[in-house]
Amino acid sequence: MLRPWLNSGIVRSLSLVQRPLYPVLIQRSFSSARTLHATPDRVPLRKQLKQEAKSLKARKKQRKESEEASRQTWELTVGVEIHAQLDVAAKLFSKAATSTSDAPNSNVALFDLAFPGSQPEFQAATLLPALRAAIALNCEIQPVSRFDRKHYFYQDQPAGYQITQYYEPFARNGYVDLYDYDGIAPEDGDRVRIDIKQVQLEQDTAKSQEYPPSTQLLDFNRVSHPLIEIITMPQIHTPATAAACVRKLQSILQSCSAVTTGMELGGLRADVNVSIRRRGEAPGQCSYDGISGLGQRTEIKNLSSFKAVEDAIIAEKNRQIRLLESGGVVEGETRGWTIGSTETRLLRGKEGAVDYRYMPDPDIPPLVIGEDVIAHLQENLPTSPDALLAQLTGPEYGIPIEDAKPLIELDDGARLEYYQDVVDILHTLQGDSGQSQPAALARIAGNWVLHELGGLLTKADRSWDAEIVPARSLAELVHHLQIKKITGPTAKQVLAVIFEGDRRPVAQILEDENLLLRPLSRDEYAVLASAAIALNPGMAMSIRSKNQLGKLGWFVGQVMRMGEKGRVEAPKAEEVLRELIFGAKR
Incomplete structure (x- = not known):
């Protein structure tokens, strides 16, 4: 086992950081206090908040008008690259565990550290979630694929190259459909289809943590964690649709159990390629992925949220517009983005295939995938998010799309499974009483699962757990409400009692606490x-x-x-x- 957090730099003295700053702070505090008391025109807090809200609204309006004006003059083109950690037990080329929550550098094989003489051992089980993802993305699975070495030198990549599939990936020619309910920009209409160039297997790198000015700690637990890289064609023309594309891809990957976690926990990262060209002018000279006539692109790396995707594209688009309108030239660059910023920042010049010196990996044989494996996975693939949405908004459940989407997206599908259990139990109870109305009951159950129970979770700041309020308890509570044995306020009161840990049956709670409805005349x-x-x-x-x-x-x-x-x-x-x-x- 390696030492936790290998130190890749020189540990500097902390004496400067540890010098007491109290005199300066105290002096500033007294100075601020004097200034505060000396100010004759103090603005009341309510007025200040109102002014800030008005200012924010004005800025949003100005930004919207600016976006609309630039959209009329300039055409934006975006391509997306998604890197997603596969949900597997072992690494791509070693038997070391993939757990990222263990102590740093505790799950590392010799090959992960590029130890001389160590050889890659492809773990076949890593292919299954990758195949599920590719099938769910409507890709053509290649019967034979191969691994390549992508050469670059950085401390998080001990071998000096990353093993990937550049020339012959295992999946090609897929697509993802985006709809208005996915959050695409209004100007993109009701539906947009984004083609997927390829899906490839590759290694993840080490996790690095910086301690300025010159200390970096490296955790090699993540090295060789299996990734898939999904590369879309540059067919997106609005920032909102780019963010919707990343959100939809994550939803699809989660629905087929291909990935560990989503963006919020670092299991999925996005890079975006951004280019602009003036409308009405001759096509640009650049060509990407077979699409010609584009402007010079820049790449923004490692975006970690859907909002970051949208905001970074807007910032980079505006930067390129300012540059071109002032007579400058957009350079091919790799750029970074910090949440809360208004500008992208230069990281380095943009590398190309020549810079990476791609070459077939001589130590790994071709990957051959049988048709029987593909057929089996296709037959057993879970229902897609779009199909689930159609089912929930259809005659069986009849819930509004505003409720259907959260049920699908929340808690990696656990909330939807809970909801369906509640509906099934509720149908049984109502059927016994001869008052079954399936669609109406499903809508009522959706309201209680999402809004009433969800509100309690939010107020208590608790994460989802189906055992907090068992599905049968919630179904029985709604059943008593529907047959008018209790009122709505009573139902909410009992739900809160169960939420706090009361495990008596609903009927017993109602009886013990004398909560059953005694109708007034x-x-x-x-x-x-x-x-x-x-x-x-x-x-x-x-x-x-x-x-x-x-x-x-x-x-x-x-x-x-x-x-x-x-x-x-x-x-x-x-x-x-x-x-x-x-x-x-x-």
Whole structure:
């Protein structure tokens, strides 16, 4: 086992960092205090917040107008490269474990460190998730593929080259469809198809951590972790659609269990190639991936969020426009992006295939994939996100797309599985009572899973766990609400009790706490409604004279507060209030 975090630099003295700064801080503090008390025109906080909100809105409007103006003059072209860690137990060319949560440098084989004499041993199991991903992306699987060496010298790559598939990847010619509900730009219409040039297997590099000015620590646990690189064609023309493409690719990879984690946990990284050209002018001289007439591209590396993808493209596009409009020339460069920044930054000149000196790896034989393996994986591939969305918004479930998308995307599919369990149990319970209405029940269940239970999770700042509120408990709670044995407020109260750890059956909680609905008679509703109107005659008169039916809700709330908790039903309260206020049934 190696020492945790190998030190690749010189550890500097910390004496400068450790010098006390208290005198300076104290002096500045007193100075600030004097300035504060001496300022005659102090702006109230509420006014300040209002001004800031107004300023932010103005900046957004200006940015939108600027984006629209530049879109009319300049054509943006973007290609995306995704690097995703495969969900496997062993590394690509060694039997070392792929766990990234273990102690640094604890899962390292000799080959991972390029130890002289060590040889690569291709781990066949790593191919299966890669194939699932390629099939889900509609690619043509190549029966024979080969590995190449991509040469570059950097401390996170101990061999001096990375093993990849540049010339003959295992998958080619795929595509991904993006729809308006995926978040593409409005100007791109309802649907965009982005072609995928190829999907290739390759090694990941070591994880490095910098300690300025000259210290870097290296963790080789990540070296040779199996990656797939997905390379799209340069067919994207808006920043929002580029971000939607990355989001959709991640969703597809997760749906077929191909990857470990998404962008939020570092299991997926994106590079974007950005170029612009003036509309109406002669086509540019550059050609990428078979598409000619483009402007000079730059590459932005290692984007770690969907927002970063969109913001970095906007910043780079604006930089190139300013450069060209001032008479400058866009250079082929590799650039970086920092979250919260407004500018991309130069990392190095852009390398090409010649710079990397690609060559076939002489130590690794060709990779041969049988048709029987491909057929088996195709038959057993999980349902795609688009197919799931169609199913959830279709007649079986009938939930709105605004609810269907979160169910699919949240918690790597665990929330969707929980929801479907709730619906299945609910259908059984309602079927036993003879009141089954499948689509209506599915919509109600979606509301409780996403909004009521989701709201409790957000408020408590807890991550998803299906055992917090068992699916059967939630289904029984909704069932009691549907057959009118409890009111909505009571259902929410019981949900909160279960959320806090009460594991009694729902029926027992309702019985023990005397929460079962004991309906009020019509006369009892009339007494409560009359009392509410007597306390607020002016509002009642306003509703009657101006037909302001929207204000009835306020009276309903008053009646529910005045009545015995858990016994007042809002629809019945509103019905009686209408009769009393307007003098007859409406």
